[in-house]
Amino acid sequence: MSETTASLVADLIASRGDETICRARLEAAQTRAHDCEPWLKAFVYRPDTFETRDAVSRPLAGLPIGVKDLIATHDMPTTYGSPIYAGFRPAEDAWIVERIRHFGGVVFGKTVTTEFAWREPGPTVNPWNRLHTPGGSSSGSAAAVGAGILPLAVGTQTVGSVIRPAAFCGVVGYKPTHGRIPSAGVNPLAPSLDHVGFFARTVEGAALCHALFVDAKPEAIADLDAWGAYFPVRRPQKLGVVRTPFWDRVTGEQKTNFDATLMRLAAAGATLVELDPFDDMPSILDALQTILQVEAARAIGPVAAEHPDRISRHMSVLTAAGAALAPAKYDAALALQARLRGEFDGFIDGCDALVTVPAVGQAPEGLADTGDATFCAPWSFLGVPAVTVPSGQSQGGLPLGFQVVGRHDGDLLTLQTAAWIEAALR
Template identity: 65%
Template sequence: MNLDNQPWVTTLIASRGDAQASASRLDLARARADEREPQLKAFTFRPDHYDGIGGAAAKPLAGLPIAVKDLIATADMPTTYGSPVYAGYMPAEDAAIVARIRAYGGIVFGKTVTTEFAWRQPGPTVNPWNARHTPGGSSSGSAAAVAAGIVPLAVGTQTLGSVIRPAAYCGVVGYKPTHGRVPTAGAHPLSQSLDHIGFFANRVDDVALAHALFVEEKPDALASIDAWRAYFTPRRPESIGVIRTSMWSRADDEQRANFDASIKHLQETGAQVFELDLQVDLPVIVDALQTILQVEAHRNIGPVAAEHPDKVSEKMKALVTAGAAVPAAKYEEARALQKELSAQSAAFAGGCDVLVSPPATGAAPLGLDDTGDATFCAAWSFLGMPAVTIPSGRAANGLPLGFQLIGERDADLRVLQFAAWAQQTLPAFR
């Protein structure tokens, strides 16, 4: 497998139509999974065989092995949503994103571990860099599978920070598109007003491949190397807005130092840097987000929790119980605030080409009982703005640190281009 940290997309385009190359990619992914899975525990299910590889070779994804979070329905593989309630459950049809993967010739390599219904009860996955540390969540297995070199691309979901944070913890690229740009049909809802489909890869170029196919639906961008370069080229932003928020103290010393060093490095290339306020204090956003999450989680998961109390975690019971107690007026106020602020995403950018913030409070915490703090992802999930995190260094213990770039709603491609430039510009991570 292409483990040299170079973009997969160019290799994929160059081998279009080569069935042997598609089969080889799959064989390498299987060998890598066999090697890493006994400790990593990133997958809930991997098939014994894969159909349609030869026919996929002429399509845009050319038999590329792609891991899919177990929150997302697959008609030919069990989908458990991270819950014993659904052990062995086989959906009647594929989720929308899975159907698109298959239509473009991608191979669903396996289902990856999710926390219970994408909330806080962790699965067994460990951090690929140190098995004593969390990989983050809720897209734990998808982030870990990419970081371990098993698959070049994986699909996850984010409600608060479930793509960006585990990507940062595992030292890979995470991309959360603008809310609603990728259909969530067939992904078990936690909170529809906040849920996003997102992607993991080792290079920004490769999540940009996912953007071209699954957000913009432009397969012609992958028709040739020249077509790809015309579609996607790294760009240096002229202006960068730095967002620290009133919760900056939650970031640890190493994350703060790495963030400031990354900004300085980018500034030295000629980009102008401006310190910006968030417009609305982050605790206000977090409170509204929690209100929406609690109410919608109660609607979506409350009936299951009531019917199977012995198979639902205490963390999930607490969430749905809190949702049941929220007054209807408070929920409507929170949704109104979300709609009002989301429509003003350009104002949050403060005239800058791109915003930057930490993706997490620091490196992955020690222990597997908690998936980490989503503080620095919350605002962008609430506002539905596109976000990308890239690896930006390591903590003293060797674990990855990340750097997050955010853009106006529907400016996903520009944010990805800026992120690709930043990944090229910042000191090498690996």
């Protein structure tokens, strides 16, 4: 399992320009991967050697970063979790990969994804208990950070594929506002819902990703003074507590953990207010499913039709359902999405952020099911930023998380709020 780092940004600033330190960091990741991979199975590909000479003077200073195998890398296979694309190498890097390399990060390897980021799981296990799922679809990225191999990894989320596996693996997950990370080079599942996101050991690591890839402000980590000015951790004035109409799905120990977390935050000085969930919350899940089915049929359907013997049942069912849906239902789902996105800032008004659970409980046992994404779905549908932080453990010793949701383009405030919550819980 991962160990909390005191300050990733301070470490990067201290090691900038020192190839010896950067090389030692990479070698430590390689050693940890060598020890864990025989059972963890977080990677589909790892190169044998890395070039750091030109990277160490840049903001990420040779930092090893995992990239989900849904995301194009020109120098490594990109298979999208499907045997159809075994050995496939794209002609160029995805936007996010190009930016990682531009800032001096090292693509440590391609991490396991479920098939086309949908439900058919890969071989990755949970780093806390290998009899349990790490979640999906960003299974390998969550597990690699959770096992302490990597400080950062990139994933994607269409419904719950960053926030939920982060919670299951005991790490921080960050899903930016929809569209703030360009999706060029990321194989689409449902473009109206797809997000690129990040896994980190601490909220500071997620904020580093925000500074570089969302805000495009590398100067924020020029030195510790610049970072302190960019990312001050402030106590939120008010947090809105959202339990949703689906609270009966939440396990008893997740409810207990959530309430205990709220008590700790109140004791630390946060004002909490219980908010009635959207009247449209059940409609949100139905509309999300409609958009997902139709857009998956468009994005994956042609490949599924061409290779029916190499597509999972999960994907066949999804694309067939999308192909059969009436256009009017899809148009109505998009209209609801647009309306509720426009109304969301009014719902959250007066609160620094909303808080809820990231999953119904601990990671399920077995690898056939990556878990229930209900408590991530509304925020993916609305396209608002979300962060999950570790908040405790189940009786079985598996991580439980706590989700923080912000307003559109309020990513930095959402991360600052999550960092304060992280500190209060620590």
